[in-house]
Amino acid sequence: MRLQGKKILLGITGSIAAYKAAFLLRLLVKEGAEVQVVITPAGKEFITPVTLSALSGKPVISEFFGSNDGTWHSHVDLGLWADAMLIAPVTATSLGKMANGIADNMLVTTYLSAKCPVFIAPAMDLDMFVHPSTQRNISILKEYGNIILDPDVGELASGLEGKGRMQEPEHILEKLVEFFRKKKLLNKKFLVSAGPTYEKIDPVRFIGNYSSGKMGYAIADELAELGAEVILVSGPVSVSTQKERIKVIPVESADEMYQACIEHFPQCDGAVMTAAVADFTPLNPEIQKTKRGKENWNIELKPTKDIAAALGAVKKTDQILIGFALETTDEKANAQKKLQKKNLDFIVLNSLNDAGAGFGLDTNKITIIGKNNKTVPFKLKSKKEVAADIVKMMISILR
Numbered sequence: 001m002r003l004q005g006k007k008i009l010l011g012i013t014g015s016i017a018a019y020k021a022a023f024l025l026r027l028l029v030k031e032g033a034e035v036q037v038v039i040t041p042a043g044k045e046f047i048t049p050v051t052l053s054a055l056s057g058k059p060v061i062s063e064f065f066g067s068n069d070g071t072w073h074s075h076v077d078l079g080l081w082a083d084a085m086l087i088a089p090v091t092a093t094s095l096g097k098m099a100n101g102i103a104d105n106m107l108v109t110t111y112l113s114a115k116c117p118v119f120i121a122p123a124m125d126l127d128m129f130v131h132p133s134t135q136r137n138i139s140i141l142k143e144y145g146n147i148i149l150d151p152d153v154g155e156l157a158s159g160l161e162g163k164g165r166m167q168e169p170e171h172i173l174e175k176l177v178e179f180f181r182k183k184k185l186l187n188k189k190f191l192v193s194a195g196p197t198y199e200k201i202d203p204v205r206f207i208g209n210y211s212s213g214k215m216g217y218a219i220a221d222e223l224a225e226l227g228a229e230v231i232l233v234s235g236p237v238s239v240s241t242q243k244e245r246i247k248v249i250p251v252e253s254a255d256e257m258y259q260a261c262i263e264h265f266p267q268c269d270g271a272v273m274t275a276a277v278a279d280f281t282p283l284n285p286e287i288q289k290t291k292r293g294k295e296n297w298n299i300e301l302k303p304t305k306d307i308a309a310a311l312g313a314v315k316k317t318d319q320i321l322i323g324f325a326l327e328t329t330d331e332k333a334n335a336q337k338k339l340q341k342k343n344l345d346f347i348v349l350n351s352l353n354d355a356g357a358g359f360g361l362d363t364n365k366i367t368i369i370g371k372n373n374k375t376v377p378f379k380l381k382s383k384k385e386v387a388a389d390i391v392k393m394m395i396s397i398l399r
């Protein structure tokens with residue numbers, strides 16, 4: 001149900017592809033959308049309003065006034081009601097009317113009043129589609145900010161027959177789902193912790209670990225690409241990011257990472273803790289470089305603060321918190337314990353037993369474990385793809 005609660009105006013015009021609008025409508029409803037169909041008079045020649053109202057569960061609107069009781073259909077209200085308008089299929093004529101403000105039917109009138117994003121899926125013979133007149137109308141509509149779902153024009157050299165057909169309903173649905181998914185991250189802010197920490201033994205030595213920071217940087221990049229602001233609290237790493245929406249806060253020790261995370265988390269909508277934080281730090285780091293000697297050198301270590309658990313303890317109901325777990329034994333049980341202990345919304349489990357997963361590599365194989373023990377295993381993928389999977393999961397639980 002990826003469109004749960006979304007209100008969609010589905011405009012249908014007089015094209016042979018109008019039958020596909022019925023499939024599209026069924027897909028939208030299946031995904032949980034509330035759909036109001038608006039059809040042009042020509043559209044009704046191709047598909048009956050009865051089919052469409054049965055599929056949408058709402059009377060189809062095509063005239064300014066209801067034919068039975070003379071109720072006025074407010075195009076302004078419709079335009080305000082919708083989260084998105086999707087006009088599929090659109091004929092060359094309707095494109096021309098929309099681009100030039102010729103509001104002689106309910107659909108174009110509604111289009112002109114719509115305040116929401118508008119998706120337009122043209123359907124016509126290729127020669128009509130490539131005609132300068134159609135192309136000019138399309139560029140005008142693009143300039144207005146409408147999203148054009150170009151028809152399938154195929155290889156121009158392979159002949160014109162069948163080309164210019166409307167995109168398949170499944171494709172159109174995916175575009176819409178993707179659009180709403182991305183929209184969810186606009187104006188959101190996330191904290192990401194990444195990389196290792198270095199715990200000083202003396203001025204020239206430290207205790208560190210093999211974390212490269214690649215996973216955390218990939219998640220930060222993915223969040224930023226989808227429109228979120230990111231505070232990336234990063235231990236010493238050789239990877240970098242150039243994205244405008246990412247603010248990198250470089251830290252070295254577990255304690256510095258703790259301070260930075262505690263400071264920024266309250267202003268964020270969530271946090272993803274990918275950092276491999278040292279669990280112990282030297283109790284008394286030496287001020288001077290330690291000289292070679294004959295004796296063994298014992299370094300006393302004290303535990304560091306658990307950053308994820310500290311954020312979990314102050315997490316508000318509208319914030320989400322994601323953790324990572326790198327385990328070598330009893331993987332799922334250990335990950336579940338961490339999920340509980342740190343008050344996480346889900347935990348990403350990497351198993352060192354899986355080839356291709358772990359420190360420094362460009363690939364990762366994860367299992368996501370949610371609150372009610374819901375377990376989703378993923379295939380071995382590039383860290384960029386893994387980041388996309390994790391961010392998708394975050395979006396699905398964002399309140």
Ligand code: CTP
Pocket residue numbers: 193254273274275276277278279304305306307308309322323324325326338
């Ligand atoms: N974490 C953290 N601060 C710490 C230790 C861990 O924020 N001081 C976070 C990690 O970023 C990760 C999660 O907690 O998201 C789990 O880290 P992990 O090292 O697997 O767990 P620990 O709690 O340190 O347990 P252990 O090392 O004993 O398995």
